[in-house]
Structure formats: structure tokens, C-alpha cells
Amino acid sequence: MKISVDYPRCEGHGLCADQAPDVFSLDDDAELTYRFEGTVVPDESRPAARAAVNACPVAALRVLT
Amino acid sequence: MPLRTDIPVYRPDLYSASAIRDTYPHYAALRELGPVVWLSKHKVYALPRYAECRQVLLDDDTFASSGGVGLNPVANRVGQGTTLFSDGEDHARRRSLLAHRLTPRALRTMKDTVDQQAAAVAEDAVARRTVDAVEVATALPMSVVPDLVGWPQQGREHLLRWAGATFDALGPLNCQAARTLPASLGMMRYARAVVRDRSALDGSMGHDLLLAADEGRIMPAECATMMIDYLAPSLDTTISAISSALYLFALHPEQWRLLKADPDLVPKAVNEVVRHQSPIRAFSRTATRDTELAGTAIPKGSRLLVLYGSANRDPLEWDDPDTFDIRRDAARQLGFGQGTHGCAGQGLARMETSAILRALVERVDRIETTGPPEWALNNVIHRLERLPLELIPA
Numbered sequence: 541m542k543i544s545v546d547y548p549r550c551e552g553h554g555l556c557a558d559q560a561p562d563v564f565s566l567d568d569d570a571e572l573t574y575r576f577e578g579t580v581v582p583d584e585s586r587p588a589a590r591a592a593v594n595a596c597p598v599a600a601l602r603v604l605t
Numbered sequence: 606m607p608l609r610t611d612i613p614v615y616r617p618d619l620y621s622a623s624a625i626r627d628t629y630p631h632y633a634a635l636r637e638l639g640p641v642v643w644l645s646k647h648k649v650y651a652l653p654r655y656a657e658c659r660q661v662l663l664d665d666d667t668f669a670s671s672g673g674v675g676l677n678p679v680a681n682r683v684g685q686g687t688t689l690f691s692d693g694e695d696h697a698r699r700r701s702l703l704a705h706r707l708t709p710r711a712l713r714t715m716k717d718t719v720d721q722q723a724a725a726v727a728e729d730a731v732a733r734r735t736v737d738a739v740e741v742a743t744a745l746p747m748s749v750v751p752d753l754v755g756w757p758q759q760g761r762e763h764l765l766r767w768a769g770a771t772f773d774a775l776g777p778l779n780c781q782a783a784r785t786l787p788a789s790l791g792m793m794r795y796a797r798a799v800v801r802d803r804s805a806l807d808g809s810m811g812h813d814l815l816l817a818a819d820e821g822r823i824m825p826a827e828c829a830t831m832m833i834d835y836l837a838p839s840l841d842t843t844i845s846a847i848s849s850a851l852y853l854f855a856l857h858p859e860q861w862r863l864l865k866a867d868p869d870l871v872p873k874a875v876n877e878v879v880r881h882q883s884p885i886r887a888f889s890r891t892a893t894r895d896t897e898l899a900g901t902a903i904p905k906g907s908r909l910l911v912l913y914g915s916a917n918r919d920p921l922e923w924d925d926p927d928t929f930d931i932r933r934d935a936a937r938q939l940g941f942g943q944g945t946h947g948c949a950g951q952g953l954a955r956m957e958t959s960a961i962l963r964a965l966v967e968r969v970d971r972i973e974t975t976g977p978p979e980w981a982l983n984n985v986i987h988r989l990e991r992l993p994l995e996l997i998p999a
């Protein structure tokens with residue numbers, strides 16, 4: 541499972557980080573960090589990552605399978 | 606291709622006064638009928654279930670907003686030029702002008718003020734003990750939002766009525782909308798005057814718009830519509846969420862005890878309130894091409910009604926959807942919309958609603974209703990008009 545992040549679209553609402561803290565986090569500046577940029581999300585984090593994609597209110601996250 | 610006659614039809618008026626006051630049984634009946642239901646009274650395809658609502662919101666190429674998101678041609682024309690009624694490049698440009706002022710990052714500088722004001726509101730309410738939930742819910746948004754948007758002091762007394770009317774006008778052209786149309790035009794006239802007189806407060810979002818127009822980044826005519834873009838949806842919606850929260854916690858004292866025991870549940874509680882009593886009933890989209898939704902043919906030009914409030918109670922998506930439970934994971938609820946047009950003000954709405962709940966949870970042991978709730982008559986906003994409560998101090 542790969543996820544694409546549309547950074548310009550992200551507004552820092554942080555709902556993704558609530559759902560999948562191992563995958564997404566916001567730094568002190570509310571700037572989004574995606575831990576698996578350019579690689580794949582490990583199996584154990586997939587359900588949470590999927591929930592994060594569904595929770596993003598501005599659809600900045602997409603599952604690329 | 607299935608014909609329209611194959612599509613289930615719903616004849617009752619979803620916007621009659623009685624349906625507006627008690628909508629959820631209608632939603633249940635619609636969901637039961639199918640994923641796409643023809644509303645014969647309003648001549649639109651209603652989407653009562655979660656999956657199709659979400660699909661339409663996320664596919665803004667096929668399901669456009671620039672034909673308006675209301676249910677009548679007058680409002681869909683009058684609202685042209687707003688962020689809400691635009692697509693593609695126009696939308697991105699308009700949204701980028703202001704949305705950055707409302708991101709959680711930008712709002713951090715406001716957090717202390719909002720918390721202080723919330724504490725003052727809670728303190729006052731607890732001192733009075735018997736209160737109207739709607740009055741309590743109105744105080745914070747009214748003390749925060751007009752300043753942020755930059756609405757001049759003079760003229761604020763009309764804001765709530767105007768903003769409510771602007772939403773009402775997005776429904777079908779029923780007597781409700783006809784009654785409130787003059788007030789929504791009043792808001793437009795006032796906004797134009799604010800732009801003409803350059804009376805938007807210094808440093809506010811309205812002021813940003815005036816500067817953007819000076820620099821030629823937007824048309825001067827867009828300034829007024831864009832100010833309304835941010836004012837109209839910022840008051841009633843949040844008032845709805847806060848007053849519904851008070852009502853839900855009065856009805857479910859065990860949920861209030863959970864929140865008292867663990868105030869870290871506040872953000873989840875806000876999602877659950879907006880899921881359970883979605884402040885915006887529905888907005889529409891127009892199909893830009895012949896397409897298909899859940900096996901139903903949707904001809905180009907059709908209008909579809911995205912029923913946020915119904916999607917958020919869909920048993921295909923939620924366990925026990927009618928149960929209010931703040932421990933539930935409701936982050937994917939659609940009460941703020943989703944995707945390209947996902948609510949630009951949700952950071953602020955979350956901040957205000959959370960601040961009030963935190964301020965009250967410290968000071969209030971129990972919330973009890975002392976009379977029946979009265980629901981407001983509005984085509985688009987679902988909110989209480991009045992709810993007498995007793996706040997029993999901690």
C-alpha cells in the first residue's frame with residue numbers, strides 16, 4: 541500500500557495523525573510529515589493508514605494501492 | 606440503461622415545516638428506498654447513504670458546484686462568485702485567498718482568546734444556572750467570528766438573521782425561502798457597502814480581500830461575495846453544533862460523565878456531535894456528464910442532493926448510527942463535507958466547540974432539560990431555536 545500526499549492541499553487539520561500516529565504526524569508548525577514517503581506502508585499500519593485517508597477532511601491523502 | 610421510473614421515488618416534501626423540525630425519520634425512509642432516490646417534489650436525485658455522498662463529494666470533476674449547491678435557480682444564480690459555488694481553478698484561487706487564515710496553524714494565535722471567551726461564557730451560564738442552550742451557544746461564535754472576518758461593529762445586530770436567511774435561500778423556493786429572501790439580500794447589500802467604504806476591520810480576512818482586489822488578484826465584485834462566503838456559514842453552523850452538544854449531553858448524562866472523567870475525549874465528542882446532529886442538512890451538485898452512481902444512470906445536467914445528515918446516520922456505514930457515543934471513531938463523518946469543498950472553517954468550528962465543552966465540563970456536574978426543545982425552521986441549517994436547560998454546578 542502506497543499513499544500519496546497532496547501537500548499544497550493539506551491544511552494541517554491533523555485528523556490523519558489522530559488516526560495513524562505511526563504514519564502521519566504534525567510538527568510544531570502544523571506541517572505534515574508522512575513517514576513512508578516514497579515507500580510502502582508496512583502491513584501492521586495499513587488499517588490505521590486507511591482510516592487516516594478516509595478521515596482527511598480535504599482529501600489531501602490518496603491510496604495508490 | 607435503467608429508466609428514471611426504475612429509480613425509487615419519494616413523494617413527501619423533505620422541506621415542509623414538519624419535515625424540517627423532524628427530519629431523521631425521512632432520512633431513514635430514504636435510505637431504506639435505495640442509494641439514489643428521486644424526490645418528486647423537488648425534482649432532484651437524493652443521496653441518503655454514506656458511500657454515494659462520499660463518492661460524489663470526492664469527484665468534483667463529475668459533480669460540480671459552479672451551477673450552485675442550492676435547490677433553486679434564484680439562489681444558484683445569486684451565489685455565483687463564491688468559493689462554495691465554484692470549481693477547478695476558480696475555486697482553488699478563491700479558496701487559497703482566505704482558507705490559510707483558518708488552518709489550525711493560523712488559528713493558534715487565537716486559541717488563548719477563544720479559551721478565555723469560552724471560560725467567560727461558561728462562568729456566566731453556570732452563575733445563571735437556568736439558561737437557553739441556544740443563547741449559550743451563540744455567545745462564543747458571535748464574539749469571535751465577526752472580528753476575524755472583519756465585519757464592522759455597526760451592522761452586527763443583523764448578522765445572525767442575515768446569515769440564517771442566506772442559508773434558507775439555498776433550499777427549494779418554498780414560503781420559508783420567500784420569507785427570508787429579503788434578509789439574505791440585505792446581507793449582500795451590506796457586504797457591498799463594506800467593500801465600497803473599505804470598512805472591513807484592519808488585519809481581518811475582509812481586509813485581505815480588499816488588498817487582493819487592489820493588487821488585481823480578484824475582481825472587486827468578488828470581495829463582497831467572498832466576505833459572505835465566510836460569514837454566512839460561520840455562525841449558525843457552530844451555534845448548531847454547540848447547542849446540539851448541550852442537548853445531547855442533557856439527554857445522555859452517562860456521556861457527560863465520560864467526558865468529565867476524560868476531557869481528552871473532547872475532540873472525538875465534537876466529531877460525534879456533528880455526525881449525530883449535522884448542522885448542514887444537504888447541499889447539491891450538478892452532473893457534468895452522463896454518469897452512473899450505485900448502478901443508477903445519472904444524465905448530464907441532473908442535480909443531486911448530498912444529504913450529509915442522512916449519510917452520517919447510515920447503518921451501512923455506522924454501528925448503531927442513532928446512538929450518541931463520544932467514544933466512537935466518527936472522524937470520517939461528512940458533516941463538514943469532504944474533499945475539495947470540505948469546510949474551510951472546520952478548524953475554527955472545532956476550536957470553538959471544543960473550548961466551550963472544556964470550559965463547561967470543568968464547571969458543570971450535570972445538564973438537565975427543563976422544557977421541550979424547539980427546532981429552528983431553516984431549509985439548510987439544522988439547529989435548535991430554543992432549549993431551556995439547567996446547569997447543575999460541579
Ligand code: HEM
Binds near residue numbers: 688835838883
Ligand atoms: C460546526 C460548524 C460547521 C459545519 C458543520 C460546516 C459545514 C460545512 C459543509 C458541509 C461544507 C461543504 C460544502 C459543500 O460540500 O459544498 C462547508 C463549506 C464551507 N465552510 Fe463550513 N461549516 C462549519 C463552520 C464553518 C466556519 C466557522 C466557517 C468560517 C469561518 C466556515 C466556512 C466554510 C466555507 C468558506 C466553506 C466553502 C468551502 C469551499 O467551497 O471550498 N464553516 N462547511
Ligand code: SF4
Binds near residue numbers: 556
Ligand atoms: S488530515 Fe488531511 S489536511 Fe489534515 S493534516 Fe492530515 S493530510 Fe493534512
